Amino acid sequence: MLELRGVKAKLGGFQLGPIDLMVEDSYLVVMGPNGAGKTTLLKAIAGLLRAEGSVVLDGLDVSRLPPERRNVAYVPQTYALFDHMTVYANIEFGLRMRGVPREERRKAVVEIAERLAIKELLQRTPRQLSGGQRQRVALARALVVRPRLLLLDEPMAGLDPDIKEAALPLLRGLSQEFGIPVVHVTHDRDEAYSLGDLVAVMYGGKIVEVGGVEEVFARPRHAVTARLVGFQIIKLEGRCFGIRAEDVVVGSGGIRGRVVQTMRSAGGVKALLDIDGQRIWAYIGSARPGDDVEIELSRPVPLDC
Amino acid sequence: MDLFKASVFSLLGVLLLFFLYPPLLLIYLGWGSLAAALSTGSFLQSLGLTVLISTAASLTAVILGIPAAYVLARYEFKLKELVDAAMDIPIVVPHTVVGLMVVLAFVAYGLGPSLNALGIKIVDALPGAVIAVSYLSATYAVRTVESAIRLLDPELENAARTLGAGPFRAFLSVVLPNIKSAVINGAVLSWARSVSEAGALLVVAYYIVVGNTSIYPASIYIYQAYIGLGLDGAVRFSAALVLFVLGVFLAYRLAVRYVGAEGS
Numbered sequence: 001m002l003e004l005r006g007v008k009a010k011l012g013g014f015q016l017g018p019i020d021l022m023v024e025d026s027y028l029v030v031m032g033p034n035g036a037g038k039t040t041l042l043k044a045i046a047g048l049l050r051a052e053g054s055v056v057l058d059g060l061d062v063s064r065l066p067p068e069r070r071n072v073a074y075v076p077q078t079y080a081l082f083d084h085m086t087v088y089a090n091i092e093f094g095l096r097m098r099g100v101p102r103e104e105r106r107k108a109v110v111e112i113a114e115r116l117a118i119k120e121l122l123q124r125t126p127r128q129l130s131g132g133q134r135q136r137v138a139l140a141r142a143l144v145v146r147p148r149l150l151l152l153d154e155p156m157a158g159l160d161p162d163i164k165e166a167a168l169p170l171l172r173g174l175s176q177e178f179g180i181p182v183v184h185v186t187h188d189r190d191e192a193y194s195l196g197d198l199v200a201v202m203y204g205g206k207i208v209e210v211g212g213v214e215e216v217f218a219r220p221r222h223a224v225t226a227r228l229v230g231f232q233i234i235k236l237e238g239r240c241f242g243i244r245a246e247d248v249v250v251g252s253g254g255i256r257g258r259v260v261q262t263m264r265s266a267g268g269v270k271a272l273l274d275i276d277g278q279r280i281w282a283y284i285g286s287a288r289p290g291d292d293v294e295i296e297l298s299r300p301v302p303l304d305c
Numbered sequence: 306m307d308l309f310k311a312s313v314f315s316l317l318g319v320l321l322l323f324f325l326y327p328p329l330l331l332i333y334l335g336w337g338s339l340a341a342a343l344s345t346g347s348f349l350q351s352l353g354l355t356v357l358i359s360t361a362a363s364l365t366a367v368i369l370g371i372p373a374a375y376v377l378a379r380y381e382f383k384l385k386e387l388v389d390a391a392m393d394i395p396i397v398v399p400h401t402v403v404g405l406m407v408v409l410a411f412v413a414y415g416l417g418p419s420l421n422a423l424g425i426k427i428v429d430a431l432p433g434a435v436i437a438v439s440y441l442s443a444t445y446a447v448r449t450v451e452s453a454i455r456l457l458d459p460e461l462e463n464a465a466r467t468l469g470a471g472p473f474r475a476f477l478s479v480v481l482p483n484i485k486s487a488v489i490n491g492a493v494l495s496w497a498r499s500v501s502e503a504g505a506l507l508v509v510a511y512y513i514v515v516g517n518t519s520i521y522p523a524s525i526y527i528y529q530a531y532i533g534l535g536l537d538g539a540v541r542f543s544a545a546l547v548l549f550v551l552g553v554f555l556a557y558r559l560a561v562r563y564v565g566a567e568g569s
Binding site: 012043046047048066067068070072073074075076077078080082083084093094097098141142145 | 381458460461463464465466467468469470471474478479482483
């Protein structure tokens with residue numbers, strides 16, 4: 001279990017936190033716009049930057065421990081594989097640092113390589129691997145040391161869509177299979193929805209919303225969250241609402257707007273509507289730029305903004 | 306070939322000619338008397354002394370330069386710009402002035418009296434020569450290694466740390482193997498810079514007393530030959546020195562290629 005109590009860090013002009021958060025042995029996805037502090041949060045948890053407050057892992061306060069003694073595995077966006085070593089030596093690295101005897105190291109490396117289906121890659125070097133293979137090697141290297149927590153910083157960022165699709169079930173199984181909490185940072189809402197048990201949304205160095213993935217995706221409370229999970233924001237009579245394009249009904253209703261632009265999309269023809277200077281997308285049957293239309297918002301979600 | 310390409314290739318040709326014509330002419334003119342130069346005992350002593358001074362300076366530059374380069378590449382701190390600028394001072398100060406500064410700092414003032422009390426001689430002695438050429442060559446090692454560290458993903462060290470490596474172990478296991486070509490490059494640049502040094506040595510170590518013999522550093526030996534024997538007399542020793550340095554550079558190129566191939 002991971003517990004953060006008042007975690008704060010300063011990085012140049014950027015202030016992280018204070019962050020209070022508790023993650024049982026589940027998969028937490030952290031979302032947020034660029035510069036929200038997601039990677040900084042991971043680094044504060046890992047001990048890679050100086051932070052105030054407490055990081056508690058399985059009841060043990062590790063805040064004063066250096067990264068090498070926290071037993072927190074960290075997989076950065078670049079995977080940071082050691083190109084001057086073979087895949088075997090990469091995976092073995094953490095075990096060597098812990099003084100595990102050679103034969104035990106060999107067994108552990110082979111076992112994790114089999115579990116992640118990379119056994120045939122062990123004698124290659126990271127430069128000879130594809131993006132998906134590199135990701136698996138990075139995960140194997142992180143998990144072979146049996147960490148108390150796994151931190152993943154945008155682990156899908158450089159992958160092709162089909163490899164990404166294949167990697168989702170692998171990541172999804174990690175938390176249950178290894179019985180550890182996972183904190184996974186991403187921009188991608190589909191990835192977050194597929195993987196997360198919990199979603200935390202960061203903005204300006206703070207967590208603005210946290211909750212179960214279904215709840216956060218269906219009924220976000222904060223405008224930042226709503227935007228990240230695919231809602232459009234509109235202000236009506238001084239209040240903010242989140243609305244998805246498919247919930248904007250064009251042709252009837254009490255709101256008047258004008259079609260600014262139309263565009264084909266996979267779901268049908270979309271129109272950009274202007275409502276008193278605010279612009280939102282809607283699916284339409286037939287309308288042309290310049291047409292005045294009546295609009296109704298079905299299932300708008302009230303938001304803090 | 307378009308006009309732009311033709312222009313830049315022509316200018317490259319001019320520069321190549323400018324770089325290669327003088328040494329090739331020197332080697333051509335000195336080729337016939339190379340054997341005589343290489344059988345002159347005093348010149349061989351002088352060459353040996355230069356190699357010793359340059360190697361010591363190069364090692365000093367690398368040993369002190371790697372940590373300095375790491376700090377400049379990885380940390381932000383107050384007065385960093387000042388520290389960064391200080392690394393370039395040896396490049397902008399005239400070399401004879403560097404020689405004078407070494408005499409002032411290590412003989413007349415500062416550490417001078419302490420070193421003297423310890424019996425460590427600076428002027429016309431190996432320590433003085435090494436200090437002078439180290440001062441002038443360390444910048445090359447610092448800058449070369451610093452660039453390599455800047456290009457290295459800092460997440461490599463972060464990953465190593467979270468996998469259980471302390472900061473020193475992470476540096477030795479992950480950073481150093483990835484910058485070894487740059488370290489060799491920095492060492493060779495410092496070495497080459499030291500071999501060619503004359504200005505500072507004219508002041509600090511015109512000759513070095515070893516036992517009952519006075520040995521000139523190679524650059525000063527050649528200067529002496531030029532003064533005493535004229536252009537023709539200096540050519541043979543100059544050609545021998547240039548061939549020797551080119552040989553070392555060739556060996557270095559091969560070593561870097563080998564290290565690069567090993568790392569890929």
